[in-house]
Amino acid sequence: MGRIKGAKPSGSVTSHDVARLAKVSQATVSRVLRDDPRVRPQTRERVLKVLAETRYEPNAAARAFRAGRADSIGVVVARLSYQLYPAMLEAIGAQLARLGRRMIVWDSDHGGDAPAIRAFRQGVVDGVILTAATAESEFLREVNAEGSAVVLLNRTVADYASDQVSSDNLDGGRRVAEYLVACGRERIALIGGIPRASTIRDRERGFRKSLERLDRELPPHYYFRSETFSHASGEQAVTRLMELASPPDAIFCVNDVLAMGAMDGARARGARVPDDLWIVGYDDIEIASWGAYDLTTVRQPMELMVAQAIDLLLARIDQRDAPVRHKCLPNELVIRGSTARQTTPPSQPARKPRP
Amino acid sequence: MGRIKGAKPSGSVTSHDVARLAKVSQATVSRVLRDDPRVRPQTRERVLKVLAETRYEPNAAARAFRAGRADSIGVVVARLSYQLYPAMLEAIGAQLARLGRRMIVWDSDHGGDAPAIRAFRQGVVDGVILTAATAESEFLREVNAEGSAVVLLNRTVADYASDQVSSDNLDGGRRVAEYLVACGRERIALIGGIPRASTIRDRERGFRKSLERLDRELPPHYYFRSETFSHASGEQAVTRLMELASPPDAIFCVNDVLAMGAMDGARARGARVPDDLWIVGYDDIEIASWGAYDLTTVRQPMELMVAQAIDLLLARIDQRDAPVRHKCLPNELVIRGSTARQTTPPSQPARKPRP
DNA sequence: GGTCATTTTGAATTCGTAGTCATTTCTTGT
DNA sequence: ACAAGAAATGACTACGAATTCAAAATGACC
Structure with a gap:
């Protein structure tokens, strides 16, 4: 019960229907709906009752049309x-x-x-x-x-x-660079990506600039540009890096999935993380905290x-x-087990990057 | 240029505006918009030109209102x-x-x-x-x-x-059970979940029934009911199971995240997967194929x-x-490295579950 | 060149809500 | 009890697109 006979298919009760049943005008129904104070409590009561009985819902299209929103x-x-x-x-x-x-x-x-x-x-x-x-x-x-x-x-x-x-992706890149250098990493590599997205560009730039400021170099063979930001891409990148005569002892990956790919790839080649190789990601996705990866990364608010x-x-x-x-x-560097087994991490906020 | 003077804020050109500019009626504009054939090519041309110039877009609310969709x-x-x-x-x-x-x-x-x-x-x-x-x-x-x-x-x-x-979640559970038994697993455990969702319930039920049919038992202490379906929950569950006097040698987890938690938990306690313990998940989420987990699981279409x-x-x-x-x-069992290092997996589709 | 059929076009209307404005009802003060 | 003001309510309208129905324009044919 409680359903209104003769209502149009799909129960489209209109404010007119409600008005008729409550013996008021459609305008009054509208006022009740919009909580207009200019309705006598007694009338409001009556309308509300019918609204409930008919299970009226305003037509969203009509309302949007009228309201322009x-x-x-x-x-x-x-x-x-x-x-x-x-x-x-x-x-x-x-x-x-x-x-x-x-x-x-x-x-x-x-x-x-x-x-x-x-x-x-x-x-x-x-x-x-x-x-x-x-x-x-x-x-x-x-x-x-x-x-x-x-x-x-x-x-x-x-x-x-x-x-x-x-x-602040520039600053995020900076933090990673300063952290790795401060912890004594010698051969630091970067797995980046196609620079269409500003985030990726800034992370790389901040990282590079910070290394320069610390008088470190990022030699071209320590840079890998991933096309897809995928796990497979990270694996591929780390494989290349580990084939080098002097493989890196730390890799910054511009996002966590790349980092996880790199970690899996490195392990598949027998490297231990962090003993042989430190890996840092970016974003702090949920998986980063799981045991298999336990990834040091940068978290955005x-x-x-x-x-x-x-x-x-x-x-x-x-x-x-x-x-x-x-x-x-501002970002936050989250230090986990994929780095920092040997050295105590430095106190976090070093200096501000130049403006 | 090309903007219409006097158009209302936010460029709301209406079909009336277009009609006026094209010197036709609003009805004709509507016909052109809806590709009604009853418009002379020449007229259509003229209207289309104005439509393009004014960058007209129909008002979605009005259209939805009128169309009822x-x-x-x-x-x-x-x-x-x-x-x-x-x-x-x-x-x-x-x-x-x-x-x-x-x-x-x-x-x-x-x-x-x-x-x-x-x-x-x-x-x-x-x-x-x-x-x-x-x-x-x-x-x-x-x-x-x-x-x-x-x-x-x-x-x-x-x-x-x-x-x-x-x-077919019942059948998915069955597949896992038959696979584990056929591969000679002796002590099979189940990490399930609160049975509010039908998927979880069916996976568990199919698994249990299939074990029974194979004259295996799922003793109560080999069953863990997770509350949250989280990684942490999987870890917790596996920890309990491994504390048993006779820990399981295979665990079916009703989803992949539980399985990954279980795997991380097992490894943290020194167990090797799959050498000491097989783990099977459900859903085949992307991470399941990554090196760190390489999880056997059931894939849904x-x-x-x-x-x-x-x-x-x-x-x-x-x-x-x-x-x-x-x-x-129908589902598909995807066999990966978290199981099946010792035995050859049996030919896949055993028998159908009873109807 | 006129008739009829066909094609093309326009005026008017509809949809449901939320406004405006006019009208009715109620309240208050004397 | 009545007037004046306040409060409550209703009639009417606009919004924009799509549709109906009627009217106008065009074309075909003799």
Whole structure:
């Protein structure tokens, strides 16, 4: 019981239906729904009763149409196979849900930014969080042209007029370099990646610059550029490095999966970590703490980054022409068993990188 | 240039604007947009030109309102930290994108099914894929009452009138049991979980039944019920099992993360895998193939399951009162280095489980 | 050149909600 | 008891796209 006879298929009860049943006008129903104080308690009561009985739900399309807002936020992600991104997505989803916003997700691996562009321009979403932007992104060009509500999360792209939130990847690279040198590592190698993403570029740059500042060199044969950021790629890279006449005694990998690949590859060739080889990753994905890897890595303040990104985005939705803001949050070096068996790690925060 | 003067903020060009500029009626613009053949090529040309110049995009809310469809599908996921689920989400997203549908994601860890219920009833989504349903789910009760467009993916809940797609978890459990027994394992243990999810329940049940059929026993002290399905939980479980006077020589873990935890825990206590202890997981998440674990596990036909789930859902959206369908797809045992160093594995498909 | 059929176009309408504005009902003070 | 003001309510409308139905334009044919 409690169902209304004659309701249209799929139970589409409208505010008019409710009004009729409660013997009030549709306007009054609308007022009750929106908690307008200008309704007599007695009337409100009656309407609420019918609302409950009919299990009325407002038509979202009509409401969005009328209000000009979708109450949805678009999120463009990439490579959900890399644990960092699901974690980020989870955080975004949780925080948006808390704010009463829905989350529409696009995977930039399947269609790039284009669907998100269109969705935004069609009003499907009120704003977009881009977690996978690169400088070549088509979306970013659009964004730059119009005054769209977009925030880049975990990416920075200079010259683009959108809000951006990232952690200090330059500084993260620096920390790793200083840590390895301070612990007496002699032959330090780097497994990097194609520099499309700003994160990767900055980590490498920060690492290199810091080595230079410490009068160390990163010889070309100690640098491997991975194409795919995959486990296999890390294995391949470490294999090359270990074939060298003088193999490295420490490797910084620009993300954790590369590091794990490198570790598995090194072990497969008989090397012990950390006795023979130190390995450092980046991101501190969940697996990094597991026994098999126990990986020293750099952790980004994910929840905070997400919170700030959402803050910026909602503010921009409210005010499209506000000045553009860039946020850059500090990282943390997490020292685990893949390094540091021989030397005591130095006190953490050395000096600031030059501005 | 190319921007239309006087257009409302955020470039909201309407079909009326386009009509005015192209000197046709709004109806004609609508016809061009929907590729109605009843437009003279010359007129169509003119309208298309203006559409391009104004960079018109239809208002999604108005369109959804009029059409009564949202062109969005809701997906309820849980525990994105477990790699299987991001992989599933990625597959769902890719396939939906190919079909021109958007994907709205809810995390059942933050709010359960309730937001998805409401979204469906408000017409925000045309249908919902539930990947994290349990028998206690509030949504399922709703679904059972109305004739909602919902499909359960990777879950089965008897007595509920919704379409369901899963793989044969009973049979997966059976395969593992038969494999371990055929390979001569003597003391076989099981690390299971709280039986809220049908998948876990079926894996355990299939495993137990198969052991019984082979005249083996699963003594209570060889069974550990994990609460959280976490790595730590696997470690804890294996620690208990290895403290036994007669520790097991093979452990089946109902998912891969438990198995990895068990493996790390076993190794931490000095056991070698597979020499001292075999470990089998379930799901074949990406990490399972990595060198550190090289885990024998059961693989589900994920892409296929997703495809079928979407098929069922779209069919149901078209026809709400069609008979309910349940699909159950076959699994595959993937044998890797965490087992099978000593014995040759038996020919794979033994016999079918009794119907 | 006129008639009829066909093609093409436009005016008007619909969808459900949330506003505006006008009207009715209630309350208060005298 | 009545007026004036306040409170509560209802009639009406807009939003943008798609559709219906009617009207206009075009084409074919004799």
